[in-house]
Amino acid sequence: MSRERRWRAFSASCLSGCCALQRTGIITPMRYTWTLIGLLTGLSLIGATTTHLAPAATEAGRIGWMLYLIVTPIVLACLVRIGWTWTAMACVIYGTVGLALDLSTLASILGGQGEIGALLLVSAMSGVVNFSLVLFGGRAFLHESLGTVLPGSPPPSPPSPSSSSQP
Numbered sequence: 001m002s003r004e005r006r007w008r009a010f011s012a013s014c015l016s017g018c019c020a021l022q023r024t025g026i027i028t029p030m031r032y033t034w035t036l037i038g039l040l041t042g043l044s045l046i047g048a049t050t051t052h053l054a055p056a057a058t059e060a061g062r063i064g065w066m067l068y069l070i071v072t073p074i075v076l077a078c079l080v081r082i083g084w085t086w087t088a089m090a091c092v093i094y095g096t097v098g099l100a101l102d103l104s105t106l107a108s109i110l111g112g113q114g115e116i117g118a119l120l121l122v123s124a125m126s127g128v129v130n131f132s133l134v135l136f137g138g139r140a141f142l143h144e145s146l147g148t149v150l151p152g153s154p155p156p157s158p159p160s161p162s163s164s165s166q167p
Contacts, residue, residue, distance in 0.1 A: 030083045032140040036091055039133045040077040043098065044070050046126045053119050088141035095133035102127035 047069025056062035076094060079087040105123040109116055 091137035098130040
């Protein structure tokens with residue numbers, strides 16, 4: 001085999017190895033990245049609306065809610081953009097807590113303890129977005145955690161023509 005043929009065979013095997021790493025999820029970016037970023041941006045905008053609708057008892061309470069409802073989704077969106085797998089699970093946790101808060105707010109409004117109006121609509125929208133965040137964040141996390149296993153061994157190579165016995 002000539003030197004040029006060996007070089008071509010070597011470069012083809014390197015290229016196929018690199019493509020195999022990309023297919024197995026070792027190099028590929030996290031799935032649903034832009035979906036999660038869009039949902040987190042939506043939650044941040046809904047959170048900004050919520051902080052104006054619901055009055056806080058103290059200034060520290062208002063700052064705490066602003067940090068939770070506006071800043072936390074923005075920070076999570078930045079971390080999702082980096083592509084770390086654990087950020088998908090952080091989105092699931094954030095969405096679960098947000099969904100619980102939305103459901104409790106809806107229950108108190110429908111139970112007659114709160115005012116019906118814009119807060120009901122904002123809580124319902126936030127609940128839908130939080131549920132979607134849990135759904136897509138969970139799918140992204142499961143895809144990444146199950147998709148990063150090392151690839152199996154390749155199939156055996158066919159015998160070379162020079163090794164076959166010829167009469």
